Amino acid sequence: MDPKLKSMLAHLTPVGWLLAFLLNSIKKDALTNFYLRQLLGLYLCFFLSSFIPDYYIIAWGFLFVLWTYSFVGTVKSAEHLIPFIGALFQKWFQKIAQ
Numbered sequence: 176m177d178p179k180l181k182s183m184l185a186h187l188t189p190v191g192w193l194l195a196f197l198l199n200s201i202k203k204d205a206l207t208n209f210y211l212r213q214l215l216g217l218y219l220c221f222f223l224s225s226f227i228p229d230y231y232i233i234a235w236g237f238l239f240v241l242w243t244y245s246f247v248g249t250v251k252s253a254e255h256l257i258p259f260i261g262a263l264f265q266k267w268f269q270k271i272a273q
Contacts, residue, residue: 178204182249185214186242192218199272208272209254213245215271216264217257 176198185195185207192214199207217238224234241257248255256262 176202178206179249179252181207182210183246185210186246186249189218196272203272206249206252206254209265210245210249211272212268213257213261213264215268216260217242217245220260 181195181198181204184198185192192211195207196211199211221235221238224231224238227234241260245255245257257264
């Protein structure tokens with residue numbers, strides 16, 4: 176499967192992320208590895224922000240903008256770090272997708 180398609184699949188839902196992770200374990204590529212790490216962090220942020228009473232809608236809106244930025248990078252087949260936190264995701268989750 177094309178790295179661009181695997182990266183797009185990872186963006187769709189957490190289940191899509193899992194499928195992309197499994198497909199990438201068969202034939203690894205750098206673009207999918209990059210976006211698997213970015214999206215794992217972003218999905219964790221979505222989950223954690225749901226515990227913020229009264230302000231989770233604002234947090235989800237901000238995270239959706241970051242998700243959109245990441246998706247545009249995938250469509251262009253370029254590695255766009257998510258602003259503010261993307262470098263941390265790459266560092267924290269470097270063992271996830273190698």
